[in-house]
Amino acid sequence: EDKVVQSPLSLVVHEGDTVTLNCSYEVTNFRSLLWYKQEKKAPTFLFMLTSSGIEKKSGRLSSILDKKELFSILNITATQTGDSAIYLCAETATGNQFYFGTGTSLTVIP
């Protein structure tokens, strides 16, 4: 069965720090990897990655995929308290399902 593992499970940093969140996956027939931010209930979409080595960037957030080593990282630079959330990684294959990891809980302290 396909599996997505995220690390660390939780992280506490100070405002201004840079963080790196990890997502590794085991998959057959990989199609894409997605990152979501979940602040209260509804996860909101951040990035979708399909190709290795191409960085996607949005403001202080960036992400990259390594299809050879089967992992992705999400970087957040100059963290702010508003970045506090659970960050979810999900992988899709050629079937119907999106396989989600358990998430990384990030807390940014002022």
Added chain:
Amino acid sequence: GAGVSQSPSNKVTEKGKDVELRCDPISGHTALYWYRQSLGQGLEFLIYFQGNSAPDKSGLPSDRFSAERTGGSVSTLTIQRTQQEDSAVYLCASSVAKNIQYFGAGTRLSVL
């Protein structure tokens, strides 16, 4: 509406009662997913609807769980004879085919 709408936002019920959770997807989105998120856990896939195709029910945890999607739009997730372990946040998401999913705010179900 502009986004995925779920109702109710919170539901408290007694063990053994049936509950219905509603999801109104983004207009034009052909795919609809239901997930369950227990405290401190990731999203557990429950069921997937795509257009008029037969739904993928492979994630439903027991025969007490069922879902319908009427007219290719609104979906209802029904849990019969609720148990305390059914307590969780139930999230609905919609997408165009199997592309990026857009989530609703979820229904927090508490079974006493």
